[in-house]
Amino acid sequence: MRRKLAAGNWKMNGTAASLAELETLKSLLPANAPDVVICPPAPLLFRASEAARDTGIQIGAQDCHMQDSGAFTGDISAAMIADTGATHVIVGHSERRAAHDEHDRDVRKKATAAWAAGLTAIICIGEALEDREADNTLDIIAGQLAGSLPDHVSAANTVIAYEPIWAIGTGKIPTLEQIVEVHDFVRSKIVTRFGADTGDMIPLLYGGSVKPDNAATIFEAANVDGALVGGASLKAADFAPIITALANS
Numbered sequence: 001m002r003r004k005l006a007a008g009n010w011k012m013n014g015t016a017a018s019l020a021e022l023e024t025l026k027s028l029l030p031a032n033a034p035d036v037v038i039c040p041p042a043p044l045l046f047r048a049s050e051a052a053r054d055t056g057i058q059i060g061a062q063d064c065h066m067q068d069s070g071a072f073t074g075d076i077s078a079a080m081i082a083d084t085g086a087t088h089v090i091v092g093h094s095e096r097r098a099a100h101d102e103h104d105r106d107v108r109k110k111a112t113a114a115w116a117a118g119l120t121a122i123i124c125i126g127e128a129l130e131d132r133e134a135d136n137t138l139d140i141i142a143g144q145l146a147g148s149l150p151d152h153v154s155a156a157n158t159v160i161a162y163e164p165i166w167a168i169g170t171g172k173i174p175t176l177e178q179i180v181e182v183h184d185f186v187r188s189k190i191v192t193r194f195g196a197d198t199g200d201m202i203p204l205l206y207g208g209s210v211k212p213d214n215a216a217t218i219f220e221a222a223n224v225d226g227a228l229v230g231g232a233s234l235k236a237a238d239f240a241p242i243i244t245a246l247a248n249s
């Protein structure tokens with residue numbers, strides 16, 4: 001059985017006051033809750049890790065640098081993230097790829113750095129609207145998988161999130177058929193590259209406008225093992241029903 005994971009990406013939202021959401025979320029978690037990871041902004045990582053202790057909620061960062069340390073003003077290394085008590089880090093989010101000019105090779109190095117620090121890398125891929133409209137989605141996905149995934153992935157250190165860029169923060173989501181097509185494709189690619197023992201066990205998340213009212217449908221897809229949730233993860237009252245839908249899927 002693959003592990004199910006609900007990951008919340010707070011992006012650049014939240015201050016210390018937002019940590020109360022963790023307490024609320026804990027009180028709303030179903031008894032059969034899947035893995036739950038909250039990725040708050042970096043300044044909250046230490047406090048979030050403390051607040052999440054013994055709650056069943058894990059904490060992740062939204063990005064890391066590919067180097068261990070050095071003259072990289074403003075950057076944060078994977079070891080620093082692990083030092084806060086966090087267990088996960090998102091790498092290659094489309095907002096990082098677009099706004100910070102991150103490419104597949106950078107994402108690959110960041111994932112490797114994450115593993116070296118003992119973190120699980122949540123590696124993001126996804127096509128732009130023009131790729132989708134030109135019917136190039138699977139080519140783009142294949143290229144991102146080939147370029148962004150290091151060679152030594154394991155089911156313990158890697159999660160892949162498929163996030164069509166046009167679905168992020170827009171309220172638009174692909175049809176269930178489109179989600180199934182991409183997730184089945186990703187599964188077959190990683191099984192081919194890494195073997196069934198690994199490829200069949202890596203959790204695949206869908207991300208992009210996941211909300212309480214569409215989550216259950218998305219989780220019907222056999223190769224959707226969870227969600228990477230932006231806006232609807234900010235409030236425990238919105239995120240909890242998504243977690244419950246995943247638990248019951």
Ligand code: PGA
Nearest residue numbers: 168169208209229230231
């Ligand atoms: P959204 O963001 O749920 O607000 O669309 C998802 C993401 O960017 O991870």
